[in-house]
Amino acid sequence: MKTIREHALFAAFIVFVFLVFCRHIPVPAAFLLGCIWYERTHDTSFLLITLLLLLFCIPVYRKEVPEITCGRVTEVHGSYIVVQNGRSKVLVYTKEIPVLDSVVSLDGEFRQISSHISFYGFDFSEYCSDRGIYWYADCDPVELKRSWSVRGWVQKRISMMDEEQAVILNRIIFGIRSERDGLNGWLNDTGFSLSGMIAYISAVLKRICSPEQRKKIIRIITFLTALVFHFPVILTVRIVFDLICTGHGRDDQRLGMALLAIMILMPYCVTSASFLFPVMFRLVSFEEKDRKADTLWYTSLMQSVLYRKINPAEILLYRFLRLVCGFLWCAALITVFLPFLPLAGCVRLIDKALSWIGIADIRGSLLGPGLPFFLALLVSLRSSDHYVRLRPLLLWVCLACGLMHPFAEVTFINVGQGDSILIRMPLNTHNILIDTGKPSYSDELDTILQAKSIRKIHTLFITHSDLDHSGNQDHIVRNYHTDQVITRHFDEVICGNVRFADLNMISNDDENQSSLVIYYELNGLSYLMTGDADEVTEKAVVRDYGNLTADILKVSHHGSSTGSSEELLDQLKPDLAVISAGAYNLYHHPSEQTLQRLLQRHIPYLNTREEGDITIVCLPAGNLLVTASGKFALLSSWRHKN
Numbered sequence: 227m228k229t230i231r232e233h234a235l236f237a238a239f240i241v242f243v244f245l246v247f248c249r250h251i252p253v254p255a256a257f258l259l260g261c262i263w264y265e266r267t268h269d270t271s272f273l274l275i276t277l278l279l280l281l282f283c284i285p286v287y288r289k290e291v292p293e294i295t296c297g298r299v300t301e302v303h304g305s306y307i308v309v310q311n312g313r314s315k316v317l318v319y320t321k322e323i324p325v326l327d328s329v330v331s332l333d334g335e336f337r338q339i340s341s342h343i344s345f346y347g348f349d350f351s352e353y354c355s356d357r358g359i360y361w362y363a364d365c366d367p368v369e370l371k372r373s374w375s376v377r378g379w380v381q382k383r384i385s386m387m388d389e390e391q392a393v394i395l396n397r398i399i400f401g402i403r404s405e406r407d408g409l410n411g412w413l414n415d416t417g418f419s420l421s422g423m424i425a426y427i428s429a430v431l432k433r434i435c436s437p438e439q440r441k442k443i444i445r446i447i448t449f450l451t452a453l454v455f456h457f458p459v460i461l462t463v464r465i466v467f468d469l470i471c472t473g474h475g476r477d478d479q480r481l482g483m484a485l486l487a488i489m490i491l492m493p494y495c496v497t498s499a500s501f502l503f504p505v506m507f508r509l510v511s512f513e514e515k516d517r518k519a520d521t522l523w524y525t526s527l528m529q530s531v532l533y534r535k536i537n538p539a540e541i542l543l544y545r546f547l548r549l550v551c552g553f554l555w556c557a558a559l560i561t562v563f564l565p566f567l568p569l570a571g572c573v574r575l576i577d578k579a580l581s582w583i584g585i586a587d588i589r590g591s592l593l594g595p596g597l598p599f600f601l602a603l604l605v606s607l608r609s610s611d612h613y614v615r616l617r618p619l620l621l622w623v624c625l626a627c628g629l630m631h632p633f634a635e636v637t638f639i640n641v642g643q644g645d646s647i648l649i650r651m652p653l654n655t656h657n658i659l660i661d662t663g664k665p666s667y668s669d670e671l672d673t674i675l676q677a678k679s680i681r682k683i684h685t686l687f688i689t690h691s692d693l694d695h696s697g698n699q700d701h702i703v704r705n706y707h708t709d710q711v712i713t714r715h716f717d718e719v720i721c722g723n724v725r726f727a728d729l730n731m732i733s734n735d736d737e738n739q740s741s742l743v744i745y746y747e748l749n750g751l752s753y754l755m756t757g758d759a760d761e762v763t764e765k766a767v768v769r770d771y772g773n774l775t776a777d778i779l780k781v782s783h784h785g786s787s788t789g790s791s792e793e794l795l796d797q798l799k800p801d802l803a804v805i806s807a808g809a810y811n812l813y814h815h816p817s818e819q820t821l822q823r824l825l826q827r828h829i830p831y832l833n834t835r836e837e838g839d840i841t842i843v844c845l846p847a848g849n850l851l852v853t854a855s856g857k858f859a860l861l862s863s864w865r866h867k868n
Contacts, residue, residue, distance in 0.1 A: 229271040231475075234482025236266060237275060241489050244279050245496045249352070252283045282493055287358025288313050296331045296370055299324050300456070302381070304402055308359060309367070317354060317362040326381050326400075328373035334365030340809035343838025343854045344640055346534055346591050346677035347670050356494035376454045383562045391561075391570055394577055398558040417460030417500035418548070419555045424448055424464070426552030459500035463488055467508070481508055499532055519614045526618045530592045534677040536622060539586035547583075550576065590625030590679035595843055596632045600624055628654040628679040634749060634844035636778075639674055640834040640854070641667040642808030643784060643815070644694035647755060649724070649748070654680055656722030660687045660744060660755055662698035671698055674839065675706065682706055685721045688713045689742040689757030715742065724748055729767045729774070730759065738783065739763050745776070749844035751861060754798065756782035756789065764794040774798065777861070778842070781805045781824075781831070785816020795827055801861065802851070803831040804840055832857075 230237050240259050248255030260276030297311035306319045309330060316336060324330050339362050341351040354360065373379070377400070384395045396402040398419060427447060431440040445468065452461040470484040471477075485505065488495060495501040506528065510520045522541055529536045540547060554576050561569045592600065603620065607613050624630055632653055639646040641663030649658040657680055663671055675683075683706040688696045691713070702708060712719065715733060719726045730743040741757030754776035756764070760783065767774065779800040782789030784807040803824055807815040816833065824831050832840055838854030842861065849861040 229267050229269040230274065231479055231483065233267055234480075234486065235478045236482070237263070238482045238485035238489070240275060241279065241282075241486060242496055245282065245489060245493055253280065256280050256283075278490075285358070286313070287315050287360075289360050292316050292336055292361055294332065296329060299326055299328050299330055299367075299373075302326055302400065302402060306362075307367070308357075313358075315357070315359045317359050318367060319362065319364045320366050322366050324367055324369055325373045325378045325385075327375035327378040328369050329371035330367035331370050332363060332365060332367055334363035336361040336363050338362075342640065342642075342670070343836075344670065345674065345839045345841070345854045346593070347640075347673045347839075356497075377456075380559070380562055387565070391574070394574060395558050395562060398555055398573070398577070399562070417458050417498075418503075419551050420451060420455070420458060421460050421464070421504075422548040422550070422552030423451070423555040424461075424552070426549050426556060429549060459492060459495045459498050460504070462492060463495075463501055463504050466491070467504070471508075477512060499528070502528060502532070516614045519618075522618045523614070523621075526621050527592065530590065530621070530625065534589065534591045534673060536588045536590075536625060537583060537586050538588070538618075538622060539583050547580075550580070554580075588622050588625050589676045589681060590628070590630055591677040592621065592625070592630055594630035594678070596624065596630040599632070600630065625679055631678045635678075636748060636753065636842045636844075637674065638780070638804050638806060638834055638840040639663070639671060640838045641670055641806070642835075644697070644808070645689070645757065645780070645784075645806050646671060646698075647780065648674065648678075649721075649746075650678065650680070651722045651724075654678070654682075656684050656724075657682060658685045658687070658721050658724075658726075659683050659702060661689055661695040661757070662686075662702055664694050664697040665701075666697075668698045668701050671702075672705075680706070683708045685709065685719070686711045687726070687742060687744060689744070689755070690737045690740060692737055692758060695757065712742075715740075729754075729771055730763050731770075732763055732766060736760075738788070741782075743767055745774075749849055751777045751842070751849055753778045753780070754800075755780045758783040758786075758789070760788040761791040764789060764791045768793050768797045772797075777801045779803045779829075781816070781820065783815070784808075785820045785833070787817040787819040790820045790823055792823060795823060795829065799827075800829055803829050805831055805833040805835075807833055807835050809835055 240263055244255055244259055256276050256279035259279060260272045263275045264272035292314040294311040294314050294316065297309035297314070297316070299307050300310045301308035302323055306317055307324060309316050309318055309332060316332070317339065318332065318334070339351045339354050339360060342349055373382075380399065381396070384392050384399070387395070401419070424444060424447065428440060428444050431443055435443065448461055448464055448468075452458065452465060455461070466484050466488050470487060471480045488501065503525070506524050507521065510517055510524060513520055525541045526536050529541070554573060557569045557573050557576075560567065561573055600620070604617065607616060610616065631650065634652050635648070635650045637648040637650075639648060644663035644667060645661040646663040647660040649660070651657070683702055686699070686702055686708050688699055688711065690696070699711070703711060715731060716728045724746055726744055726746045728742050729745050730741065732739050734740055738758040738760050739762050741759045741763065743757060743759055743763065744755040746753055752775065756779070764782070774797060776798045777800060779798055779802070781803050785805040805816050821831070832853060834840060836855065837857060840851070840853050843850045843852065851859045851861055
């Protein structure tokens with residue numbers, strides 16, 4: 227134990243790496259990290275470290291299909307709640323949101339939460355499994371026992387107010403999101419509102435209390451708030467830091483022990499902004515110089531990775547905005563208790579003013595093909611006297627100009643049971659989107675567009691009007707300043723330097739038969755996007771274009787047996803087929819018949835349900851295929867077919 231205390235910060239790093247990166251191979255990873263610990267310390271404490279890592283693998287909550295008919299509501303979100311009964315937790319999608327801490331009955335079939343794999347998106351199944359939630363149900367729970375908790379009472383009071391005011395108060399106090407969010411980003415997380423509330427009260431007490439009195443009052447308020455809100459991450463981190471980091475010993479030892487305690491108490495917190503940002507601030511405080519520049523740099527990096535955007539205004543005005551968010555939280559709570567006071571209008575006004583900070587957003591994730599070039603640029607400038615101050619500015623410029631994604635790309639976006647294909651020209655000079663997926667997948671669509679620094683979709687093709695293809699059309703046109711929307715048959719359209727042709731001339735009442743069938747070539751590869759075309763359409767295309775071949779085929783109708791006819795596959799001889807299908811879809815796509823047709827012709831296929839986003843990056847020497855699941859391959863250009 228003495229060795230662990232001596233190297234506490236390194237031990238915390240080992241545990242952090244294990245919790246973040248070692249989900250699929252926990253036992254080998256535990257032994258490997260134990261060996262790294264031994265190499266650093268040359269002490270038998272590596273056995274204790276390895277045992278600690280292995281203990282994280284033991285599930286706290288049951289993974290089996292839950293056999294519960296009732297439970298207590300522990301979390302409430304915009305469209306779902308979390309119900310717990312003993313060691314079983316379930317997620318319930320419902321239109322009628324019950325009161326927190328009430329006991330409700332459940333009547334629905336439980337299904338396993340499916341993984342949504344994406345390059346940049348939020349994997350909801352991992353988020354849930356980290357918190358012991360593996361199953362979900364669609365039902366309207368019935369309240370069996372009334373909630374008498376403080377947060378339940380507050381929520382009930384809010385529900386009796388007018389809808390617009392209730393939406394704002396629920397988001398500020400409980401973090402229940404809606405489509406009408408104000409400040410959307412880092413400072414909009416519930417945890418940071420609570421942290422801001424503590425900071426605001428501390429600033430007020432600073433004027434009327436001595437430092438010792440203020441410290442005691444703040445500790446009491448922090449603990450009571452954490453108790454009422456069931457110890458959210460941000461307040462738990464603050465409490466642990468306060469208890470451990472004010473003791474005796476070296477600063478790095480105390481910080482390391484505090485981090486170990488937090489990760490043991492809440493292993494799931496390691497990917498939470500409510501944990502990462504406070505830890506980053508603590509680590510930066512160890513620096514003797516350039517603290518502000520380092521804070522700006524690391525905050526920018528973390529915002530880019532976690533939120534796929536950077537907001538310099540949020541970072542530069544952080545201390546002020548934190549106090550404003552704290553005041554807003556206090557004002558919102560007072561409005562609930564004393565609605566007759568003229569604070570409701572003030573809350574609404576401040577909330578609306580904060581939403582304008584989003585104007586300063588710089589979209590983009592630094593995790594892209596341009597990252598090696600950016601790192602090389604940083605290394606070349608390392609000897610500069612202004613290197614520390616230049617780093618964040620360079621990052622902002624690179625993201626704003628799309629330099630993290632410098633090559634042309636074709637991305638089959640994972641939008642569940644639907645289609646959406648993004649075609650980018652280098653540096654976002656021209657962006658084309660074929661279909662938009664269902665409305666329920668607008669967040670996933672926004673995520674990948676924002677990560678690639680896309681602010682404008684120059685051309686939008688809608689193959690047909692089915693909701694799983696056109697569901698986000700209005701959203702894209704409204705938010706991405708689309709120049710042209712093509713929904714009808716066309717002969718030829720030039721987008722950037724790429725020629726798009728519609729090979730289907732059938733136009734009747736059958737949406738699938740009338741679907742656009744789009745052909746184009748990019749960086750030596752030919753693509754055929756078939757929408758939901760059926761065999762009638764495919765045979766017409768084969769008849770009209772007898773010499774047609776394609777390297778990449780987007781399989782029609784999500785792999786349904788109504789498409790992917792033998793005539794089309796024999797004519798095209800594609801190198802790769804891509805299927806865009808979702809889990810638990812009603813029609814069980816892709817069909818076994820379609821898969822057998824592909825296998826019989828030795829045509830490899832990838833399914834977005836299993837691989838997530840699928841991207842083909844157009845490099846100068848060829849094309850690189852990468853999937854969000856981790857697969858990659860080189861695709862040859864200008865292939866000659868027999």
